[in-house]
Amino acid sequence: MNNFQFYNPTKIIFGKGQVEKVGKEVSDYGKNILLTYGGGSIKKFGLYDRVISSLKERNLNIFELGGIKSNPRLSSVQKGVKICKENNIDFILAVGGGSTIDASKAISVGYYHQGDLWEMIENDGEFKKGIPLGTILTLAATGSEMNANAVITNWDKKEKKAIHGSKYPDFSILDPENTYSVPKDYTVFGIVDIAAHVFEQYFSHTESTNLVDSWAEDILKNLIKNSSLVLKDPKDYEARADIMLAGTMALNGLIGMGKEQDWASHAIEHAVSAVYDIPHGAGLSIIFPNWMKYVLDEGKEKFVQYGVQVFDINPEGKSDKEIASKAILETRKWFNNMDAPATLNYYDISRDDLELMAEKAVENGEIGSYKKLNKDDVLKILEMSYE
């Protein structure tokens, strides 16, 4: 186990009917609230009205920034910071998925930033201060509800950048019922995203990390089981709850404790979706099993462990290579069974753009740690991602 620090001050408020607590939670922080949200589904399904009503009970002043898109744009961040400055915003309440939350984190710290906001994001520096922030999560996926990461896209530059020490939400309200209305494809992309976060931390050469590794395996087994339940019945409360909890626990620091981590597949996916605006989870579904194949020879043992523990592969009479390859195949099968995309063809992504994407993925140097990847490696993984 490596030395590590773990710190996560976000308060999780989990379960049915917790949304009505939001007014009370927010009112501790001040009067002027910036409510951020996405494309309007929160209005369609009544969540918007419930939130507004809880805030109004406490006589809070509500300002709004709606229309935050997936792969959230720098322009939304700029708009948000402007609203905060003009209205002395005391608290930002993000109602939505990872994109809304990520944009809100960037607004929270951007408010205190002197100078250009895109430079702030590119530099990914140390953020000393942010406007207090709460979230009401509507999509189990990014884990953004319990970490200080945010990914922002600059469409003018076709760049997608992550900041890592921005603002932990002060609280996050996680009501699994708020995910009932998520369409099938986005439910699946969310599940793939969660699995990918586990993979990025699980596949590591650090030794003696048994406890967090078994926790990671549990999250994956839990996801596999509940993904089939939720696709059968989108209103299966316990399955939605398990997936939501898994999503939060997959990227709040816990299962990465004491481990070197990888994150190459995320870097590749970010490069892809900076050029083609595809859903993050879809990109990960395409890329991750190919990353697995590509890096396998750097250490089969971990893939053997993955296969045996997560997919119950019986190791008897099989070579490490056979077990590991079967584990990767099972991963692809799981994604296929959920109808998650398997190839870049699915989104008509041109081979002509692979060079650009590979360049973007490694623009700050080699990526990954299970195997360090240079531009050629990334190109090969992208080329493996075609039919």
Added chain:
Amino acid sequence: MNNFQFYNPTKIIFGKGQVEKVGKEVSDYGKNILLTYGGGSIKKFGLYDRVISSLKERNLNIFELGGIKSNPRLSSVQKGVKICKENNIDFILAVGGGSTIDASKAISVGYYHQGDLWEMIENDGEFKKGIPLGTILTLAATGSEMNANAVITNWDKKEKKAIHGSKYPDFSILDPENTYSVPKDYTVFGIVDIAAHVFEQYFSHTESTNLVDSWAEDILKNLIKNSSLVLKDPKDYEARADIMLAGTMALNGLIGMGKEQDWASHAIEHAVSAVYDIPHGAGLSIIFPNWMKYVLDEGKEKFVQYGVQVFDINPEGKSDKEIASKAILETRKWFNNMDAPATLNYYDISRDDLELMAEKAVENGEIGSYKKLNKDDVLKILEMSYE
């Protein structure tokens, strides 16, 4: 899964050589430091000198409260509060095990309490404020390094009481090497205490708690494996590290998320050790397997799951009762293999005092939730705890 809240703002600084960071961490909080510790082993093994030297590098003013005993006394809390008031203490640094940390938490909140300190502890109210607190852990056991609980004993009244919302440590430094010098018996008591914390949360009638249950099982499997390693070689770093991490994760709120919990065995043990000053982990070792036998018929399924998952019991051809009983037997065997005490005879505890202990255990009403226990139930469990 039940609705729940999870909040834990303690920063964990884990690993070799982290003690030297303490001066820097503390200096963020002010100049006047109260250093609390126990019986002097930290002086014997050089930890005291390392801490003092790191604090002095930052020119901090150090006040001391040593001699805090296990089952920490109200008198230590009173002394500590007095020192804080007389010296404008900005920060309390607890160097030791659960007892030193618990006493320090009570000092931290006691400083702001108007009125009698024992009343404060008996009332276990809401604590709004505490003096900032850091810990350097020297014993893997209570989990106090990452929660807001504290157990304090009033010897005049023979009462042992727990407060639950006192003060989360602002940081806790966990260097597994600081546990190398813990003697065998206390290493074992610590392991039993950790296991007991898992049991209290694991054995529950709440349904659909798969993720946290498998996490709890992982902690137990990890403990069983590492307990035999550490008893062979007390300086096995990875084994000490795994046990230390397990201890922290067992009682920081994680594995209790969304579950009704039990805690009857702890209430019984507290009643025993309020009358006889025996180590907490030793008392739990005696009582817990008997509690298991006593409550088994309230729900064998969970004990079956425990046996199959944690002890790899092959369920084929066995009744639930047989599997569950074997699981309890394996628990006792594990404790026996570590030479943890199995009976109250071991400490010459008189049967004449059982009545008093049973009364104390239920003085606020029935205890537990897997099976609600009244005074007669507690008496029976205590009587089962003799040879």
